[in-house]
Each structure stands twice: as structure tokens, then as C-alpha cells.
Amino acid sequence: MKTWQELAMATAVGLxxxxxxxxxxxxxxxxxxxxxxxxxxxxxxxxxxxxxMALLNARDGGIGGVAINFEECETGxxxxxxxxxxxxxxxxxxxxxxxxxxxxxQVLPKTNxxxxxxxxxxxxxxxxxxxxxxxxxFNPPASYWDGASMILNEISGGDPAxxxxxxxxxxxxxxxxxxxxxxxxxxxxxxxxxxxxLVPVGLKxxxxxxxxxxxxxxERPDFVIMxxxxxxxxxxxxxxxxxxxxxxxxxxxxxxxxxADLKQVGEAGKGYRSISWSMPQPDAPIMADLKQYVYDxxxxxxEDPDSVFYQRGLVISMMLAEGIRTAQxxxxxxxxxxxxxxxxxxxxxxxxxRLAELGMTGMVPPFKTSCDNHTGHSGGxxxxxxxxxxxxxxxxxxxxxxxIRPLEVKAAEEYAAENQPWPINxxxx
Amino acid sequence: xxxxxxxxxxxxxDMVAAPDxxxxxxxxxxxxxxxxxxxxxxxxxxxxxxxxxxxxxGIMVVFAALTLVGLxxxxxxxxxxVALTLAVMFGLAVTIERVVLRPLVGQxxxxxxxxxxxxxxxxxxxxxIVFGGANKxxxxxxxxxxxxxxxxxxxxxxxxxQHIDITAxxxxxxxxxALLLFLNRTRMGRAIRALGDDxxxxxxxxxxxxxxxxxxxxxxxxxxxxxxxxxxxxxxVSFALEVIAYKALPVLMLGGLxxxxxxxxxxxxxxxxxxxxxxxxxxxLLGGNTESWFAYVLALVVLLFRxxxxxxxxxxxxx
Numbered sequence: 001m002k003t004w005q006e007l008a009m010a011t012a013v014g015l016x017x018x019x020x021x022x023x024x025x026x027x028x029x030x031x032x033x034x035x036x037x038x039x040x041x042x043x044x045x046x047x048x049x050x051x052x053m054a055l056l057n058a059r060d061g062g063i064g065g066v067a068i069n070f071e072e073c074e075t076g077x078x079x080x081x082x083x084x085x086x087x088x089x090x091x092x093x094x095x096x097x098x099x100x101x102x103x104x105x106q107v108l109p110k111t112n113x114x115x116x117x118x119x120x121x122x123x124x125x126x127x128x129x130x131x132x133x134x135x136x137x138f139n140p141p142a143s144y145w146d147g148a149s150m151i152l153n154e155i156s157g158g159d160p161a162x163x164x165x166x167x168x169x170x171x172x173x174x175x176x177x178x179x180x181x182x183x184x185x186x187x188x189x190x191x192x193x194x195x196x197x198l199v200p201v202g203l204k205x206x207x208x209x210x211x212x213x214x215x216x217x218x219e220r221p222d223f224v225i226m227x228x229x230x231x232x233x234x235x236x237x238x239x240x241x242x243x244x245x246x247x248x249x250x251x252x253x254x255x256x257x258x259x260a261d262l263k264q265v266g267e268a269g270k271g272y273r274s275i276s277w278s279m280p281q282p283d284a285p286i287m288a289d290l291k292q293y294v295y296d297x298x299x300x301x302x303e304d305p306d307s308v309f310y311q312r313g314l315v316i317s318m319m320l321a322e323g324i325r326t327a328q329x330x331x332x333x334x335x336x337x338x339x340x341x342x343x344x345x346x347x348x349x350x351x352x353x354r355l356a357e358l359g360m361t362g363m364v365p366p367f368k369t370s371c372d373n374h375t376g377h378s379g380g381x382x383x384x385x386x387x388x389x390x391x392x393x394x395x396x397x398x399x400x401x402x403x404i405r406p407l408e409v410k411a412a413e414e415y416a417a418e419n420q421p422w423p424i425n426x427x428x429x
Numbered sequence: 430x431x432x433x434x435x436x437x438x439x440x441x442x443d444m445v446a447a448p449d450x451x452x453x454x455x456x457x458x459x460x461x462x463x464x465x466x467x468x469x470x471x472x473x474x475x476x477x478x479x480x481x482x483x484x485x486x487g488i489m490v491v492f493a494a495l496t497l498v499g500l501x502x503x504x505x506x507x508x509x510x511v512a513l514t515l516a517v518m519f520g521l522a523v524t525i526e527r528v529v530l531r532p533l534v535g536q537x538x539x540x541x542x543x544x545x546x547x548x549x550x551x552x553x554x555x556x557x558i559v560f561g562g563a564n565k566x567x568x569x570x571x572x573x574x575x576x577x578x579x580x581x582x583x584x585x586x587x588x589x590x591q592h593i594d595i596t597a598x599x600x601x602x603x604x605x606x607a608l609l610l611f612l613n614r615t616r617m618g619r620a621i622r623a624l625g626d627d628x629x630x631x632x633x634x635x636x637x638x639x640x641x642x643x644x645x646x647x648x649x650x651x652x653x654x655x656x657x658x659x660x661x662x663x664x665x666v667s668f669a670l671e672v673i674a675y676k677a678l679p680v681l682m683l684g685g686l687x688x689x690x691x692x693x694x695x696x697x698x699x700x701x702x703x704x705x706x707x708x709x710x711x712x713x714l715l716g717g718n719t720e721s722w723f724a725y726v727l728a729l730v731v732l733l734f735r736x737x738x739x740x741x742x743x744x745x746x747x748x
């Protein structure tokens with residue numbers, strides 16, 4: 001009996017000490033997915049995020065002298081597990097990184113109450129850009145609507161009016177993420193007179209897309225835009241090769257531009273393009289620092305540090321780190337609160353000069369956030385598969401802000417109206 | 430009127446207007462159906478011999494494919510990797526029988542089903558530790574599987590048959606024939622069938638439960654490897670392959686859990702009908718993605734009239 005009591009006491013002490021250890025530093029949980037059907041695309045990004053924070057801790061002792069407590073909570077890309085992870089981590093967290101549009105939509109109303117900023121770089125709900133309505137949500141540096149607009153600009157040669165009479169297929173995952181560009185593309189189709197055909201791919205059908213590509217063959221579209229993730233992308237590219245669809249008419253969103261997916265088809269995928277707000281820079285000074293402080297110490301699980309997704313993971317953690325640093329400097333503190341980080345993320349200024357200081361020149365276009373602009377709308381580059389890797393194939397492209405902004409404001413107002421009572425930040429108006 | 434046209438006239442007019450496209454749809458359906466049937470066979474074999482619904486069949490496909498590709502990445506020649514993978518699957522079968530199934534002999538079916546869920550979780554964890562989560566390229570050409578295509582022009586149209594799909598259909602057909610011969614013509618095959626027919630009677634005439642269980646789990650492992658190669662060559666080898674196994678559930682509902690013929694016919698029926706429905710009715714009428722549910726609805730309709738499935742045995746409980 002005594003032994004059991006001692007064991008219980010030791011466990012209790014351990015838990016208390018463990019809890020104390022957990023509370024040390026700035027706690028930035030990541031709702032990661034290294035398991036399940038989306039693990040292949042999630043893992044390199046999560047590796048990049050983790051390695052950047054490990055670098056800051058090893059090289060600089062954290063941010064502003066405070067260590068970063070970066071911890072992953074595994075969701076398997078399941079919305080239910082994601083919400084569980086959010087609930088489990090929110091008590092000590094200064095931020096939540098939900099990592100799926102489905103999870104983002106679920107936790108969005110909760111963060112108003114819990115007062116924790118959501119950081120969803122390049123994903124989530126596009127109208128989150130409207131900071132007056134979505135005070136706690138941030139999706140820098142570009143939203144899905146930005147991505148769709150940039151793709152249309154590129155395939156139309158800069159003149160979307162030239163798409164009149166053309167047929168465009170949106171091959172998308174039948175999931176909140178995949179449906180996200182539909183409102184914008186439908187509005188643009190009406191405005192510019194092109195025919196938009198939606199071809200959904202079910203989660204269980206990701207690897208068996210012959211029906212979708214038969215439909216594409218029958219429709220004979222001028223372009224196929226892919227809003228895919230996980231195993232869907234590799235299967236779609238395989239099917240495109242199989243059905244002999246011209247690769248130069250096939251363009252994906254930034255999550256459909258993973259090196260490992262294209263390696264499945266190699267040379268046959270030459271000409272496939274993906275819009276991207278990040279660009280791998282193998283020779284960037286930060287890569288040398290990562291080698292010295294992280295890889296050589298055996299603290300990384302990254303398989304291909306030069307890949308698009310891994311380096312995007314680095315950029316994502318950089319944005320969070322810059323938000324923390326901005327908040328620390330403004331409030332003159334080390335340990336920050338979620339509310340202070342919200343201010344930091346709202347006042348990001350990722351300029352060319354700052355990118356050079358960080359050793360990350362060219363890895364992301366410069367951008368700024370503000371009270372009413374939680375996205376930054378950095379623009380992006382078109383990356384093209386050359387048979388072995390992705391290379392830059394365009395200058396910096398910009399989304400059509402005059403088209404997107406009114407839609408964002410309208411959708412944000414509708415969201416707030418449907419979710420009353422919804423707090424509005426009148427200072428931003 | 431428009432809707433009646435979309436249901437009863439337009440699809441058939443499309444089929445007549447573009448017979449080459451109809452042939453392509455049927456071919457793609459046949460290929461999918463053959464692969465569904467293969468996965469379903471793995472379930473049926475284990476269920477017939479032990480009344481266990483093997484939830485781990487899907488992850489066995491992933492595990493076999495990952496082992497094959499992983500060994501090759503380590504520098505092992507392709508066909509030796511196949512042999513070693515088969516050895517790993519045999520080791521897995523022995524381990525499962527010794528560690529999981531043997532201690533649970535005589536327990537209710539539900540307990541054994543839960544045990545296979547445990548095996549699934551274990552294999553997911555082990556697979557991720559050993560092979561990582563990255564999407565790997567299947568070693569199709571290294572195995573000598575042709576990767577080009579055969580382009581035909583029936584009715585002046587276009588029909589593309591991938592060599593890899595033709596190979597998958599032929600290999601699956603050979604595997605099924607070999608399996609049927611094994612079950613019907615060999616002593617061990619008859620022992621498996623005897624266990625499926627009457628457990629107690631089979632044991633009383635000296636059939637070894639342990640040996641049969643190892644054997645059926647090993648055969649399920651071989652099927653998993655073939656399935657993994659076929660599906661992996663389409664979209665790479667990753668844990669997403671596990672999802673494909675769920676496609677076998679409506680096949681089993683349709684064909685019957687104990688019937689090998691049911692698995693084959695059910696797989697082919699679902700593969701071809703869901704493809705036809707999606708292209709000619711689902712897309713135009715319902716916006717597509719009907720393959721996610723069509724097979725289940727078809728199976729439910731069959732169950733309404735034949736609760737044991739098309740080829741399942743009628744269960745008569747004597748009270």
C-alpha cells in the first residue's frame with residue numbers, strides 16, 4: 001500500500017513539475033498531422049515549422065530572450081480531433097494553428113470567447129482578411145481568393161476578360177478547404193463570361209479519380225484548376241498524365257505544389273504549375289544556420305530541406321515569430337499574452353529589409369498586416385515543375401484586390417449576421 | 430420534363446453518341462472493380478476461416494507496399510524486395526496468430542474484431558516510425574511492370590488502356606484463379622473451407638486452427654501486397670492507401686462476407702456501376718462525387734431483399 005502511495009505521490013509531483021516545465025517559455029502549439037491520409041503533405045510543412053522554432057531557441061535563446069515552447073498536437077487532419085487539440089492546448093497557448101479549413105471554421109467562433117489568435121497562413125476562410133469582423137483570425141500572406149484570382153490572371157495573360165467563352169474546371173477536394181475558392185470563381189465567371197465546371201473529389205476517392213478525369217475528358221476544358229491536398233494531388237497528376245491532358249493548362253493552388261507528388265510522374269509532369277506565396281531558396285543564409293544549429297545536431301526529421309513545402313513551413317513559423325517579436329517590442333515584455341500577440345500579428349511588417357535581416361530574402365513576398373487587413377495580400381509566384389523540381393516561372397503576381405475586397409467585406413458581414421452576437425472591432429471601420 | 434430527360438434519355442443518348450467514351454468508362458470501372466474485389470478477398474478469406482472481420486486489411490495494404498518500397502530504397506533489388514516483403518508479411522501473420530489471436534480463441538467475435546482494430550493502430554504507428562509519412566514512389570518499372578499505354582480508336586473515337594491497368598487486371602485474375610485452385614484442390618485449402626463451414630467439426634478431425642490462421646493471414650498479406658502495388662502505382666505509397674480498403678465494405682455487403690465469388694462479382698459490379706452512375710447520372714444531376722455513397726446505397730438495396738448478400742449463406746438460427 002505504501003508503495004502505491006509513494007508511486008501516486010511521485011506521479012503527482014512529476015505532473016506538477018511537468019506542468020511547470022510546460023508553462024516555461026511562450027507556448028505555441030501546432031495542431032499538426034503527421035498521420036492519416038494527409039500525412040505525406042503535412043509532414044514536410046510541420047518539419048519546417050518545428051525546425052525554425054528549434055533554430056531560434058538554439059541560436060538566439062528564443063525570441064527576445066524567451067524560449068519558444070513549440071509543441072505539436074496530432075489531429076490526423078480530422079476536424080473532431082482538431083477541436084479536441086484546441087480545447088486541450090488553449091489554456092496556456094498564445095496562439096492556435098489549426099491547420100485545416102474545417103478545424104479553422106470550427107474554432108473561429110471559440111477564439112472570440114477564449115481570446116486566442118488563430119494563425120492560418122495561406123488557408124482557412126478567405127473573409128478572415130476583414131480584421132474588423134474577424135478580430136482574432138489571421139491568414140497571411142495570401143488568402144484562397146487571392147490564389148484563385150492570381151491563377152486566373154496568369155492563365156488569362158493578365159486580362160481575365162480574355163477568358164470569355166472559355167471553359168475552366170475546378171477539380172477540388174469535397175471538403176471545406178476545396179470549396180473555399182468557389183464563391184470567388186463563380187463571381188468571376190459571371191463577370192468575365194467563362195464557364196466554370198465544378199468537379200469534386202471525395203475524401204475516400206482521392207486515389208481513385210478515374211471518374212473525375214473521364215468527366216474532364218468529356219468536358220474538354222481550356223484549363224483545369226486544382227484545389228487539392230494530400231493524396232488527391234499525386235493521383236490527379238497521375239490521371240492527367242494518363243488521360244494526356246496538357247500539363248501547361250493544369251494549375252494548382254499552393255497546397256497542390258508538393259515536390260513528392262510531382263516526383264510520382266517525373267518528366268511526364270513537366271509544365272504543371274502551382275501558384276505559391278513562398279519560394280524555396282536553398283542558398284538563403286537561414287539554411288546555413290539551420291544546418292549549423294539544427295540539422296548537424298541531429299534535431300531535425302526533415303527529408304528534403306530544399307523542397308517547397310518544407311521551406312514554406314519555415315516561412316510560416318517566421319510569421320509567427322515576427323508576430324511575437326513585434327508584440328514584445330511594442331509592449332516591452334518578454335512573455336507575451338495572447339492579446340498582445342494579436343496586436344503583433346495585426347502589425348506585421350515583413351519588408352525586404354526585414355527578410356534580409358532574417359536571412360530569408362526571396363522566400364516570401366514582402367507584406368504588411370493591419371487592423372482591417374489580416375491577410376496582407378502579398379501576391380505570389382507561379383512555380384513550374386521542370387521534371388525534377390519546381391522552378392519560378394513568373395514574376396510576382398497580384399490578386400485583383402478591387403474584386404476581392406468587396407466580396408470579403410460582404411461575406412464577413414454575412415458570417416457575423418449568421419453568428420449573432422458577433423463582436424465587431426469598430427476601431428477598424 | 431428536364432429532369433426526366435436527364436434521367437431517362439440524355440445518358441443513353443450520350444452512350445450511343447460516344448461509344449468509345451462508354452467503353453473507356455466501362456474499362457475504368459472494370460479496373461477499379463478488380464482492385465476492390467482484391468481487397469474484399471482479403472476480408473473474405475479471414476472471415477471464412479475464423480469469423481473475424483479483419484479491420485486491419487487496409488493497413489496491411491499500406492504496410493506491405495511501404496515495406497516493398499522501403500526495402501528497395503535501402504538498396505535491395507526490386508524482386509528480392511518482393512521476396513523479403515512476403516517474408517515480412519509471413520512474419521506478421523505468425524506474430525498476429527501467436528500474440529493476438531491465440532490468446533483470444535473462444536472469445537466473442539466482437540472481441541476479435543476489436544483486436545484487429547488494435548492491430549491496425551499498431552501497424553500505423555510501426556509503419557510511421559520505420560518508413561515515415563512521406564509519399565513514396567512505387568517501384569513499378571523496377572518490377573518490370575510496363576508503364577506505357579495502348580491507344581485504340583474504336584468507332585473512330587479514342588480508348589486509352591494503360592499497360593499498368595491491363596497488368597493489374599491480369600495479375601488479379603491469375604491470383605483469384607490460383608486462390609480458387611488452392612482452396613478447392615489442396616488439402617490445406619479444404620481445411621480452410623472446412624473451418625469456415627463448421628469450426629467444431631473441423632477441429633475434431635484434427636485440422637490445426639493455428640496453422641490455418643497463419644496461412645489465411647499470410648494469404649491476406651500476399652493480396653495486400655498485390656493491391657498495394659496496383660494502387661500505389663497510381664498515386665504513390667502513403668498512409669492514404671488505407672482509405673481504399675473502406676471501398677471493400679460495400680463490396681462485402683453486396684457479395685456476402687463468406688463468398689469468394691461474391692467478393693469478385695460484388696467488386697466488379699460496384700466498380701462498373703458506380704463509374705457509370707457517376708459519369709452519366711451523378712455528375713449531371715447531383716453535382717458529382719456520387720462514388721462516395723453510391724456503392725453503399727446499392728449494397729443497402731440488395732440487403733433489403735437478401736440480408737446475407739448476393740452470394741452469402743442464409744443464416745438459420747435454431748432456437
